[in-house]
Amino acid sequence: MNIVRKDVDAINTTIGIQVSKSDYAEKVEKQLKEYRKKANIPGFRPGMVPLGLIKKMYGKAILAEEINKIISDSLMNYIKENDLNILGEPLPNETDQKPINFDTDEEFEFLFDLALAPEFEINLNKKDKIKYYDIIVNDEMVDNQIKSYTSRFGKYETVDTVEEKDMLKGELIELNTNKTPKTDGIRVEDAVMAADRMTKAQKELFVNAKKGDTIIFNPQKAFNNEVEISSLMKISKEEAKELKSNFSFTIQNITRYVESAIDQSLFDKVLGEGKVTTKAEFRAKVAEGIKESYVSDSEYKFALDAKEVILKKMKDVEFPEAFLKRWVLSTNDNLTPETLDKEFPIMLDDLKWYLVKNKLSKQYECKVEKDDINAYAKKIAKMQFAQYGMNNVPDDILENYAQESLKKEDAVKNMIERIIEEKVLDKVKESIKLETKEISYQDFNKMFEEK
Structure with a gap:
């Protein structure tokens, strides 16, 4: 077997895999014998079908299957061993690939197109300015939240x-x-x-x-x-x-x-027994809870603005767009080229951010530890309970819910991605000039309406 790499440019390459008879003959022969043992053909006892008949009936399919395994394993191993940072998945070459004939050929060559992630640098400094919107909690918000509690606990x-x-x-x-x-x-x-x-x-x-x-x-x-x-x-x-x-x-x-009276009984139901004892303390805690609930909104807006600033730094970085469009269409049967052309800019920005996030996580040495994942799972559980007005859920219950969510592999992978992004954005805040601006919740929402 021989593998040849031919770079089209810095972001596109073609991998040629040449397979000779010695690479597959033994494996094909073994599979034919296995088929012979299991074949149930009228006129022959099990295991006594002539090998020539088995080869005539199944040989082409077995050959194609074994060569496909060899090609797939060889291509993936080559990518791994050469540390190729590919985008999408390899696609069969459409221009230079010669026809394959499993009936007559003994030597085969398969060509694959690969897209390579471009090399780039992201340098952030205090000249980069990004606003952080601090949402103001006013008396009306506190009054409305307390009204919600008195209604809920009536x-x-x-x-x-x-x-x-x-x-x-x-x-x-x-x-x-x-x-x-x-x-x-x-x-x-x-x-x-x-x-x-x-x-x-x-x-x-x-x-x-x-x-x-x-x-x-x-x-x-x-x-x-x-x-x-x-x-x-x-x-x-x-x-x-x-x-x-x-x-x-x-x-x-x-x-x-x-509705419930605003008294110690309500304080205990909302915040936990004995956490506050006066209306002033209760209002302060309610305001604190509202403020905390708005942090995720502020962080979301900062993430959007940070991405915009960082992606502008990548405006001259070239991507293998033709390959990526071809790959997306090959993996989405219901997607038309016309629809893809409309959606592709957003897809490309998402890809750029994914690459930036990974690069900055290495640059900033962001690591995700087990404790990070457990804490994040508990945070999600706490937020879910809070949506139903349950703000004083015991820690052991939060822990149980967190541990249940950690049993789901996809959920854990998603948490790890979110934690990495949070850590990266925290480092971005330290690197740039962060301009904190107080804003009402109404004006904060208007910024999204305008877009």
């Missing part, structure tokens, strides 16, 4: 007088026009209605009513929705659509959701 209470948002339980009876119960009419015991789902005029009939009162109302006017009516009356939607009668509703129970 409770249902039985009350005596109806207000707009109360739940009502009682008996529904269909009425005649003279307001007497309709014979064989609809009667629903333990019917449950939400006052705030009614239209304004019908809702006013119930507001300020008391337990035991009987209210006459019209369901069609109250809900104007056959789905709601059919559910309430336990009838079909078609029947609900035709229902015109008034009904009496005798209030048996009134339930109201009462």
Whole structure:
């Protein structure tokens, strides 16, 4: 076997692999004998089929399979041994490759095109300026977050007088026009209605009513929705659509959701027992939590801006674009050349950033340790719990969730990539002139709307 490399330019090369009979003959012969042992051909006992017949039937396929293995292993080994930093995957050469005939040829040559990552340098210094947006937490944000907590940790209470948002339980009876119960009419015991789902005029009939009162109302006017009516009356939607009668509703129970008071009980539920004891301390902790939740937004914006600054430094670096487009099309059956042309600039920028990130991680000696991965997994778990308002999850529970996520290989690989990127961006902050700017959350979001 002989492997020849022919560089087209600094970023494109062709690898030629020449395979002689001595490279594959023994392996093909071995496979033919294995086929012979297993072949089940009418007229022959198992293992007694003539080798010549096996060769005639399967020889070409076995030859192609064995040569393909040799070519694949040889190409990958060559890339590894020569430390070639390739982009994408090798593709069969389309210009100089000679036809292959497995029926007649004994010597074969296969040509492959490879794209090489370009050589480049990234030098960052204090002349490079990048803004870091520090999102301001104001009193309104704190008030809204506390309002969310008081609502989340409230409770249902039985009350005596109806207000707009109360739940009502009682008996529904269909009425005649003279307001007497309709014979064989609809009667629903333990019917449950939400006052705030009614239209304004019908809702006013119930507001300020008391337990035991009987209210006459019209369901069609109250809900104007056959789905709601059919559910309430336990009838079909078609029947609900035709229902015109008034009904009496005798209030048996009134339930109201009462928000939590802003007291020690709420402090403990939100932050953990005894963490704060005054409203001022509680507000400060809530503000701190909001601030912490915005850090990821600020970091995301910094990452975008840092990438933009760094990628500008690569504007003169040449990439094997023709090969990359060909490779992308070969691995995406549903992608058209026209669509690729539109999407390719973004793909190329993503590739450039990937190469930059790897180069800077080596330059800055960024290493990912086991403790880094565990800490990152716990951070993700903490953020997931926080989305549901659970801010004081015990450390052992976070640890369990983190360890479960670390059992997934793809999840760990993704975490490692994210950790490397974070470490690289932290080093970038140290290398450039970081200009911190305070900004409202509204103005921060506008920067994304403008783009």
